[in-house]
Amino acid sequence: MPIQEINGTRIWQKRSNQERIVSAILWLITLSIIAWCWSIISAQTEWSFVKDAPKQGADLINRMFPPKWSYLDGKLLKAVWDTMTIATLGTVLGLLLATPVAFFAARNTTPHPVFRYIALFIIVATRSIHSLVWALLLVFALGPGVFAGVIAIGVRSIGFIAKLLYEAIEEINPKQSEAITATGASAAQVLTYGVIPQIMPTFAGLSVFRWDINIRESTVIGLVGAGGIGQALIDSINAFKWSQASIIFIIIFILVLISEWVSAKARNAII
Amino acid sequence: MAKENTPKRTWSKPPLIKNPTIRWIVVIAILAYAIMAFLTIQSSIDPARISKGWPRTVRLLTNFVQPDFFTRIKDIRIGVLESITMTVVSTFVGVILAIPFSLGAARNIAPRPVYLFSRTIIILSRTFPEIVVALLFVVMVGFGPLAGAITLMLATIGFIAKLMAEDIEDIDESQVEAIKATGASWPQMVVYSILPQVLPRFIGLTAYRLDINFRQSAILGIVGAGGIGAVLKTSMSRYDFDTTGAILAIIIAIVLVLEIISGYIRQQVQ
Amino acid sequence: MAQTNNMLEIKNLEKRYKTGDLALSNVTISVPKGEVIALIGPSGAGKSTLIRCVNRLIDPTAGQIILNGEDITKLGGRSLRKARRKMGMIFQEYALVERLSVMENVLSGRLGYVGFWASLMRRYPQSDIDEAFRLLSRVGIDHFADKRADALSGGQRQRVGIARALIQGPDIMLVDEPTASLDPKTARQIMRLIIELAKENNVAAIINIHDVALAKMFVSRIIGLQLGEIVFDGTPDELDEDMLTTIYGEEDWEETIQKVEDEDEEES
Numbered sequence: 001m002p003i004q005e006i007n008g009t010r011i012w013q014k015r016s017n018q019e020r021i022v023s024a025i026l027w028l029i030t031l032s033i034i035a036w037c038w039s040i041i042s043a044q045t046e047w048s049f050v051k052d053a054p055k056q057g058a059d060l061i062n063r064m065f066p067p068k069w070s071y072l073d074g075k076l077l078k079a080v081w082d083t084m085t086i087a088t089l090g091t092v093l094g095l096l097l098a099t100p101v102a103f104f105a106a107r108n109t110t111p112h113p114v115f116r117y118i119a120l121f122i123i124v125a126t127r128s129i130h131s132l133v134w135a136l137l138l139v140f141a142l143g144p145g146v147f148a149g150v151i152a153i154g155v156r157s158i159g160f161i162a163k164l165l166y167e168a169i170e171e172i173n174p175k176q177s178e179a180i181t182a183t184g185a186s187a188a189q190v191l192t193y194g195v196i197p198q199i200m201p202t203f204a205g206l207s208v209f210r211w212d213i214n215i216r217e218s219t220v221i222g223l224v225g226a227g228g229i230g231q232a233l234i235d236s237i238n239a240f241k242w243s244q245a246s247i248i249f250i251i252i253f254i255l256v257l258i259s260e261w262v263s264a265k266a267r268n269a270i271i
Numbered sequence: 272m273a274k275e276n277t278p279k280r281t282w283s284k285p286p287l288i289k290n291p292t293i294r295w296i297v298v299i300a301i302l303a304y305a306i307m308a309f310l311t312i313q314s315s316i317d318p319a320r321i322s323k324g325w326p327r328t329v330r331l332l333t334n335f336v337q338p339d340f341f342t343r344i345k346d347i348r349i350g351v352l353e354s355i356t357m358t359v360v361s362t363f364v365g366v367i368l369a370i371p372f373s374l375g376a377a378r379n380i381a382p383r384p385v386y387l388f389s390r391t392i393i394i395l396s397r398t399f400p401e402i403v404v405a406l407l408f409v410v411m412v413g414f415g416p417l418a419g420a421i422t423l424m425l426a427t428i429g430f431i432a433k434l435m436a437e438d439i440e441d442i443d444e445s446q447v448e449a450i451k452a453t454g455a456s457w458p459q460m461v462v463y464s465i466l467p468q469v470l471p472r473f474i475g476l477t478a479y480r481l482d483i484n485f486r487q488s489a490i491l492g493i494v495g496a497g498g499i500g501a502v503l504k505t506s507m508s509r510y511d512f513d514t515t516g517a518i519l520a521i522i523i524a525i526v527l528v529l530e531i532i533s534g535y536i537r538q539q540v541q
Numbered sequence: 542m543a544q545t546n547n548m549l550e551i552k553n554l555e556k557r558y559k560t561g562d563l564a565l566s567n568v569t570i571s572v573p574k575g576e577v578i579a580l581i582g583p584s585g586a587g588k589s590t591l592i593r594c595v596n597r598l599i600d601p602t603a604g605q606i607i608l609n610g611e612d613i614t615k616l617g618g619r620s621l622r623k624a625r626r627k628m629g630m631i632f633q634e635y636a637l638v639e640r641l642s643v644m645e646n647v648l649s650g651r652l653g654y655v656g657f658w659a660s661l662m663r664r665y666p667q668s669d670i671d672e673a674f675r676l677l678s679r680v681g682i683d684h685f686a687d688k689r690a691d692a693l694s695g696g697q698r699q700r701v702g703i704a705r706a707l708i709q710g711p712d713i714m715l716v717d718e719p720t721a722s723l724d725p726k727t728a729r730q731i732m733r734l735i736i737e738l739a740k741e742n743n744v745a746a747i748i749n750i751h752d753v754a755l756a757k758m759f760v761s762r763i764i765g766l767q768l769g770e771i772v773f774d775g776t777p778d779e780l781d782e783d784m785l786t787t788i789y790g791e792e793d794w795e796e797t798i799q800k801v802e803d804e805d806e807e808e809s
Contacts, residue, residue: 003687041360044353045412049413060411133490136504142320252403451625456622462660
């Protein structure tokens with residue numbers, strides 16, 4: 001208790017002595033963990049390089065400017081188009097794959113608990129593994145290019161979409177589907193008349209939101225050979241052509257800003 | 272019903288877009304895009320390569336179901352350790368550095384020039400994908416977890432500052448007014464009227480970002496910025512897919528644990 | 542400016558918002574030490590703007606506010622904060638920091654007196670804590686010291702708000718619609734408490750209040766504000782039906798005036 005009475009005067013402290021000791025110990029533990037983590041990072045770092053960092057940074061900026069505008073030709077624009085295609089088709093693929101997973105994962109629509117656990121595993125696995133890793137795997141299996149990229153982005157999107165969608169399905173108003181069932185409708189009819197209209201706004205919002213994220217991700221999966229502008233970036237960097245890289249940075253910046261703007265507008269329109 | 276007297280009325284579901292011209296333009300645009308996108312993909316599909324890839328895929332999958340945790344245990348251990356340390360340090364430092372930017376990017380308490388400056392930093396930090404930023408830091412500070420930690424720290428600043436600024440813009444202004452009216456100084460005003468209102472969300476977002484930072488730290492190694500990603504990439508280029516499977520399983524496990532922890536923290540502070 | 546014995550002088554105060562709306566014009570009020578004034582007027586008359594100009598939560602565009610001989614319209618930074626310490630404010634929706642405890646809310650009234658680190662670590666001088674306990678028991682919520690502010694009822698919260706204002710050791714209390722969010726009985730209790738405490742501590746007060754009956758019941762001087770200008774300044778007895786019509790517009794005031802007299806008889 002923070003209020004104590006000592007010799008007739010009442011003393012107030014935010015925390016009792018015991019609480020203060022506990023909180024001090026917790027802080028000490030936190031700070032030592034961080035110090036320990038830092039010591040590991042520090043041990044893995046070549047500090048002579050780091051000392052050189054400001055010079056390296058200045059050098060980098062010098063090489064980037066002025067950007068080599070002639071690099072912005074048809075070939076690069078094709079890469080931009082590829083990036084957008086990867087994001088868009090990847091999102092469509094993700095939606096197609098995620099929808100059944102979501103219905104299997106939702107308690108109120110799953111055909112059997114076993115399906116539910118399988119669906120939950122798919123959600124966790126696809127969400128936890130970054131699209132770059134998916135891209136690496138798929139480039140290995142399918143060969144480099146846009147196709148691998150679309151599938152990588154699609155697979156990666158499953159977990160995100162399915163998770164938010166199945167939560168929406170679990171929150172639907174059961175009275176509406178009950179009413180449809182009461183008319184004698186089949187299970188598929190209950191789904192289309194009683195369930196889908198209720199989750200449609202979530203579904204629409206999610207697809208736009210995921211598309212926005214996918215634009216961002218598809219700009220980088222080219223780094224491992226899965227097509228799009230990332231490929232051009234890694235090629236330029238490997239060839240030390242930083243004045244080309246800076247053009248790609250500008251393109252990424254604009255693409256991301258546009259997709260964020262579009263998705264914000266679209267979501268406002270849906271809500 | 273007097274069926275004979277009334278003209279026959281048909282009904283069909285009203286279309287989503289009422290104006291028929293716009294509706295057809297939208298339909299045609301979608302079809303045109305679909306065809307173009309399909310052609311784009313088709314040109315990148317190489318049937319010979321895919322059929323060659325089939326045995327590889329089979330091998331990949333068979334290796335995945337029997338992951339090998341032990342052959343590369345030393346590399347995996349170092350990689351995981353690096354990923355975790357990068358996550359912890361970058362989250363801690365990033366969150367602390369995000370505080371001034373959160374205040375600066377809140378329209379209701381920051382003066383205009385500070386607001387614009389903070390927003391610019393936030394946009395820059397949020398727009399570039401982490402892996403691209405990591406590429407630059409690898410060039411600047413060399414290979415290793417430092418480059419990754421700096422990258423994640425910068426991303427954390429933008430993420431936390433943007434969301435916290437939104438929260439600060441939504442606070443109850445009368446509490447700020449009341450504290451100002453007592454003669455409190457600006458930092459006292461922040462601590463007594465803004466902090467108590469936004470603290471739960473701040474803690475929740477920190478836990479969430481810890482989770483995101485770990486996921487990111489697992490791939491930054493692909494470009495040499497430290498963490499398990501480097502081991503992952505090496506194992507794949509050596510076709511050691513049993514090791515790859517083991518690393519992916521470890522990543523999934525750690526992400527799950529972090530998700531449970533961050534979910535618990537967020538529930539506690541609400 | 543010759544020193545007068547008025548504690549607060551508001552002279553020719555004007556506030557024009559950036560939108561061009563004139564919220565206050567040519568407002569002049571003298572407040573002697575310890576006098577309690579009710580400020581009445583329809584919503585939008587500028588009552589709230591006026592008391593916020595006094596402690597400069599809103600900056601007036603012209604005129605002077607002289608507190609104990611010092612023109613506070615010229616102050617800024619540290620000296621403004623020092624002047625604010627002498628003015629306690631009580632709010633309509635209580636404006637307590639909801640997630641802090643009652644005690645922390647009361648002690649926040651001392652922020653102008655303690656340094657940043659002391660306030661961050663909640664280390665207040667024992668004299669402040671004694672005073673906080675005294676005020677909490679005076680307003681009747683002694684046993685709630687460690688409750689969080691959002692756990693209290695409206696009347697209890699306003700008592701915390703009063704304690705927070707008084708712990709500043711103010712010369713004047715600026716009170717913004719203290720009863721507007723309360724039920725009639727609690728409203729009357731809170732109003733009585735504010736008046737009693739003002740008397741006990743010899744603190745002046747300007748009370749914004751839309752409830753004319755309540756104002757007439759408790760206060761000996763009433764100022765009527767209409768469209769940012771003072772249209773009435775006198776005793777409750779002088780505030781008759783015609784005057785109320787001037788302030789609020791045409792309405793049947795018989796009821797209001799009658800009711801006050803009835804209640805007065807009941808009370809006595």
